[in-house]
Amino acid sequence: MSRSLARTSRAETAVELLRRRELVTVLDVLAGHEIRPVLLKGAPLAYTLYPTPSSRPHDDVDLMIRRSDVERVANALSARGYIAPTYCGGELLFCQTQLSRRDEFGVSHDLDLHWKVSTQSVFADLLTYDELDQDSEPVPALGPHARAAGRIHALIVACAHPVMHHRNVERLIWTHDVHLLASRLTADEFRQFALLAQARRVGAICARQLALARARFGTQLPIEATAQLATFGLEPSTAYLSTGRRWHNELVSSLRGLPDWGSRMRLLREIFLPSSRYMYAAYGIEPDDWGRASLPGLYVHRTVRGAWRLVLAKK
Amino acid sequence: MKISLSDTVTISSSVVFRDLSGETVLLNLDSGIYYGLDEVGTRIWHLLAEALPLATVCSTIQQEYAVEPDVIERDVLQLVGDLCDQRLVTRASQLSVAAPES
Known part of the structure; x- marks a missing residue:
């Protein structure tokens, strides 16, 4: 030892x-x-x-x-x-x-x-x-x-x-x-x-x-x-x-901490609509025609998956 | 070439080292290989870092540790030889030794 x-x-x-x-x-x-x-x-x-x-x-x-x-x-x-x-x-x-x-x-x-x-x-x-x-x-x-x-x-x-x-x-x-x-x-x-x-x-x-x-x-x-x-x-x-804080608690606190609604909307956009470059890398997809066509579906998938993880308290 | 007590060695410029609770960790930046020295090895390393002749290193160690001189000389020469082999130190110079009177 x-x-x-x-x-x-x-x-x-x-x-x-x-x-x-x-x-x-x-x-x-x-x-x-x-x-x-x-x-x-x-x-x-x-x-x-x-x-x-x-x-x-x-x-x-x-x-x-x-x-x-x-x-x-x-x-x-x-x-x-x-x-x-x-x-x-x-x-x-x-x-x-x-x-x-x-x-x-x-x-x-x-x-x-x-x-x-x-x-x-x-x-x-x-x-x-x-x-x-x-x-x-x-x-x-x-x-x-x-x-x-x-x-x-x-x-x-x-x-x-x-x-x-x-x-x-x-x-x-x-x-x-x-x-x-x-x-x-x-x-x-x-x-x-x-x-x-x-x-x-x-x-x-x-x-x-x-x-x-x-x-x-x-x-x-x-x-x-x-x-x-x-x-x-x-x-x-x-x-x-507070104990037991989760992802959505942090999000609400962060939104409250921002000075105006413009900033809050921007934060939400950054969370729910990250850059296409990120999405291609995260899903292992090439940014070709097929990748670009898949993009809307990937955003939906990501959001649903995140919501499900939230429901299961894994986030 | 065999190391002798009249030699002085210098620590290689590609070696970085750090004391660690009485030990020393040596890292050869050329090879990425690291080595550990125990307490006595650490003391010898610090004396080598002062560019002292090996004979002086031996006599200093002898004053600090109650060990027979020939044992110390043998161990110091072996350690320095190993350090040379691993390119952690390089033989810098040999002290000029007075020629015996005829």
């Missing part, structure tokens, strides 16, 4: 070494195009909070960029073999896109390019690129161009992440991130964190994640700021703390 764990640990460390090298190169390439991404979530946390980066596993690297830089990033990295999977699309549905490449050793490198911090409209503007950029901190272990969300922003994102993207599921690794991030804040920074959480209307979510961190890891939290977090009023984001 212990031998097997040691073997796995060495293998993961080797993969992490490859991923680190790739990320340093990617950031170098982007810097050459004057693109300054801000690293979010797993990758920067692994290199700033954990004794060995491989002890904080992460599958992809989250990069916050300006919306206007998305095409430039894709072009800059295409020479390195990065391609976007077909399923990516939808300005409101995803607010992000992915680029991937597989290196000569078979290790995949996946970059999630975000221009909003969340796919859920309620959280989409939790922190903007400009805010993250302004308070970003260098990550020397990831090269001269690596910058990560600042201490306070990183904690806000860590608290919101399981709730906004994973239906409030508790995973020890995320709670441990919150524990480590909260533990390094000074009392004054913690006050700023509480004020920001209040202003961005995620106070209850942050209070919940910090309470979890305290319960699981004994996180020491300043009493005053914690009390402040607990006194926040009703926030739209608290709906995401």
Whole structure:
């Protein structure tokens, strides 16, 4: 057992070494195009909070960029073999896109390019690129161009992440991130964190994640700021703390979170009428005459199948 | 060529490594093959990274571990030989050894 764990640990460390090298190169390439991404979530946390980066596993690297830089990033990295999977699309549905490449050793490198911090409209503007950029901190272990969300922003994102993207599921690794991030804040920074959480209307979510961190890891939290977090009023984001949320709950919350009916209609269109390119790829059909003729039927099939999965509670 | 105590080795530029709870994982970026070093191997690796002559590496290890000098010399030379074979280190130079007086 212990031998097997040691073997796995060495293998993961080797993969992490490859991923680190790739990320340093990617950031170098982007810097050459004057693109300054801000690293979010797993990758920067692994290199700033954990004794060995491989002890904080992460599958992809989250990069916050300006919306206007998305095409430039894709072009800059295409020479390195990065391609976007077909399923990516939808300005409101995803607010992000992915680029991937597989290196000569078979290790995949996946970059999630975000221009909003969340796919859920309620959280989409939790922190903007400009805010993250302004308070970003260098990550020397990831090269001269690596910058990560600042201490306070990183904690806000860590608290919101399981709730906004994973239906409030508790995973020890995320709670441990919150524990480590909260533990390094000074009392004054913690006050700023509480004020920001209040202003961005995620106070209850942050209070919940910090309470979890305290319960699981004994996180020491300043009493005053914690009390402040607990006194926040009703926030739209608290709906995401309910247990047993499903796909349609997320959809309703996202529709409510959008500012106008035009945006809501656009989101619905992106969900129910994805691009023909996506449909061809999803159904494995060539975009020839026969494929084009089949398209209406495929849309109907997809909708009926989705509805059926919803009825069966598989979605 | 056989490695001797008067040699110095340098870590190959295509090798990246990371400490892992007392061990070290070495990854050869040319081959994609990774290797693990135990605690003593890790200590030797770090001394090699300082580009110290192997004789100095041996004497340092001897001061830190209560083992007979000939055992240490044999083990260090064997490890460095293996590292050379796997192209993880390269033989950099040989210290000039004073010729015996006639």
